[in-house]
Structure formats: C-alpha cells, structure tokens
Amino acid sequence: MRSRPKLDLRAKKHSSYFAYASHRLSGLLLACFIPLHFFVLSQSLRGASGFERYLELTDFWVFTVGEWGLVILLAIHLAGGTRLLMIEFGPWRGLRKAWTQATVLFGMACGILFLYLAN
Amino acid sequence: MGQVMSQGVLQAKLWYAQRISAMVLGLCVSIHLVIIFYAIRGGLSAEEILGRTQGNIAFALFYEIFVLACFVHAPIGLANILQENFSKGFISQGLSWLLAALILILGSTAVIGVYSGGNI
C-alpha cells in the first residue's frame, strides 16, 4: 500500500519548464552570491591597497571557477528573464521556445568568452 | 473581504514591482556583462577597478540604480521560492527582508566605496 502517485519529473520534461527551472535556480544562486559580491567591493573604502589585499584573496583558483560559473548564471538569468518579460508583456507568440534555446546558447557563449578573456 | 482584497492588491503590486525592476535589470545586467568582459582582460586589480570608477559620477549613478533594482527584484523572488517550498510564515518573510537589507546596505556601501576610493 502506498500513497497515490503525484506530479513527477515526467510531467516536467518540456522546454518551457526547463526554462523556468534554470531561471529560478540561477536567480537563487545569484541572490546568495550578491551580498558577498557587494561586501568585497565595499572594501574599496579601505583605499586601493586595502582593496587590493581583499582582491588578492580571490586569486585562488576556486574563486576563478566560481566567477566563471556566476557569469554563466547571470547570462542564463538575463536571457531567461527577458523570455519571461516577452511572454508576459510582449505580443503573444507561444511559449517562446526559440528564446529558451537562445538562453542556453547565450550562457555557453558567455562561459566561453570568460575563459578566453580571463587570466 | 477587505483583508482578502488588500492581499490581492499586495500580490499585484509585488508582481508589478518585480517585473519593472526586471526590465531595469535587463538593461543594467547587459551593460554590466559587457563591462565584465572588458575589465577581466589581463587580470583584475584594485587599481584598475578604482582607476575606472573613482570620481566617475556616471558609474556611481549607474551602479546605484543597479543596486536599487536588485534591492526590489531579488527579495521578491526569494520570498516566492521560500513560500512555495516552505511555509508562508515569519522565516520566509524574515529572510527576504534580510536579503533586501543586505543588498541595499552593502550595495550602496560598495558604490560609495568605488566612487570615493576610500577618500571620504
């Protein structure tokens, strides 16, 4: 005997739900990161040398990987969010599946660009 | 009925605020991404950052608008996630307000910091 079945992943395997899930997850992770980001930047109040000491801490490779991840999250959240604004405020053209594809590509492009430009 | 309706008005206004701040952020984030890619070439040092931002009122205004848009957008998003996955109680509301305070205070401090470069 068990409980009746509920909505599971099989019901959510479509592109629009994927777009929603990546937008929500990227937003949540960015929201966790932002206060830390602002804190580090506010160390600029200590002047260039004080600021530099804090920035040096982030030279550790873990932080560079984190920065790479965050740039990708930002790109995904931006593109996914623009898709939502198109759905809610733009002329109705369905669930904007092309936008979802564009979001994935844009995220990848930003990730690659970061790797190419960063030290 | 009055209380039900004020809930309705509140939800509607929160939705509006989040979408309007999203539009502002769409612009700000696009510009910020360009700045990020421009700035990380050849590494990033405090002097480089401050060299661009110190005394630059345009940068300061841009980033303060950015901070204010985040201050509206992120806590509403967080509140939705918490309320849907946990309960509607104090913890959900409290954490959202905490995030809002952190963003506003730390964010504005950061803007003042990079604008002044420590010379207040």
Next chain:
Amino acid sequence: MSNTVLKVTVWRGAQEGEFVEYLVPRNPNQTVLDVVTYIQRKLDPTLSYRFACRVGMCGSCAMTVDGVARWTCRTHVSQIVKGDSLEIAPLNNLPVIKDLATDMREFFNKWKGAVGFFKGDKSRYDDFVKVEPQSTERKLADAGIECIGCAVCYASCEVVASRPNYLGPAALNRAWTLTNDVRDVQQLDRLRAVAGDEGCHACHSHGSCTERCPKKLEPTAGISGLKKLVARAAVRGSKWGKL
C-alpha cells in the same frame, strides 16, 4: 515490432492503493482507452474509470499516462509506449474516488470561484448586442473559449500541486475569455476573484498547461493578460472600477 503483449500497470485504490500489472494483447491501432476498456471487460471488472464519447470531444477519459496527463481515447499506444510497458494512473492534483476516476468538484468549484460564468444585463426584449468578431477583445476571447473542462491542464500544473487553493489554468483561462466579453457585467467581481494569493499572480509561466492542452489552448496567454489587467487595476484602477 514482435511484442504481442503489453505490460500495463494501473493504479488501483483511492488516495492509498497500489499499482497492479495486467497483460493486455497488443493491437496495431490501439488507444490507451482501448487498453483500459480491455482490462475492465476481460481481466478485472472491478476497475473503475471514466469515458463517454471516445472520439476526443468530451474530455472525460483524461488520465495520467506514463506520468503525463492525456486524453486516453486520443493517445495511440504505439506513439507513447516504452518497450512493452505502460503506466496508467488517475489525473494528478485531484482527489481519487476510485482507481482511475477522480473527484472533479474542486476543479469546477474553482471555475465558479474565478467568476468563470457569464452574466449579462439584457433581456429578450432588448436588441442584440453587436460584437464585432474581428475586434481585439473578441479575438482574445475566441482564442480560449473552446475549453471543455477536461482538467488536463489542471492536472499538469505544479503551482496547483504546491498551492492547494490556486485557481488553476482552466478557471483563469475561462475568466480571461469572459473578461474580454463586452456583454458581461461582473468584470470588477471577476478581477477581484482572480487577484490575491491564489490568483493569476501565483502563475510562474511554467507553461505545462499550454504544453499539454489537448485542444491546443494557451492558458499561459490568458493568465498573462489577467496579470497585467489586475496589476494595472491594483495600481491605477480599471475601466470597471478600482480593485
């Protein structure tokens, strides 16, 4: 295509129960409804399920097939079968009465709750209201009025699953079509009904409703329309009054 037998697991019980496996002979033009009917007529007469027209017009046969809400009379086994197995369960988000039959009352109560019904102020002694078919409002209403209340969208919606009082895509879609009916006189009541914690703003545009609607309706569109209307009414007031 050498398998001649389908292994069909079917939910038996109510809110508590179990999946029971049946072996059903496979035919080339079989629908999932054919499979359920075979089980009930030949294997286990105690199986409870609903159907009526069996030609894709009434929506009564909606069930969860391999996790996805569908009209079973319009779902060919050959299109969705995985190997030789099939899983059939009642619609999600609705209480189970028995086996594959769900209690649709909350679905229709929410329809009423969203003021999803028409009320005019003309009588038979008045002249007809002239509604221009190509007007913006009529086209918006027409896009959504073919709904037959099958609850596939409702059963597919994660917000319904996580917020028990959320009105749901069908009720909100109907409310939207009536918002665009220039003859209706309850517009302010309707706006108030679809605002609030469990109203249109709870929708996150997952799009499962639009993805699964067997009539290709788009509740996401109607709900987006309601979101804008209600938000504007909350801030600036609407043409029918302030929220």
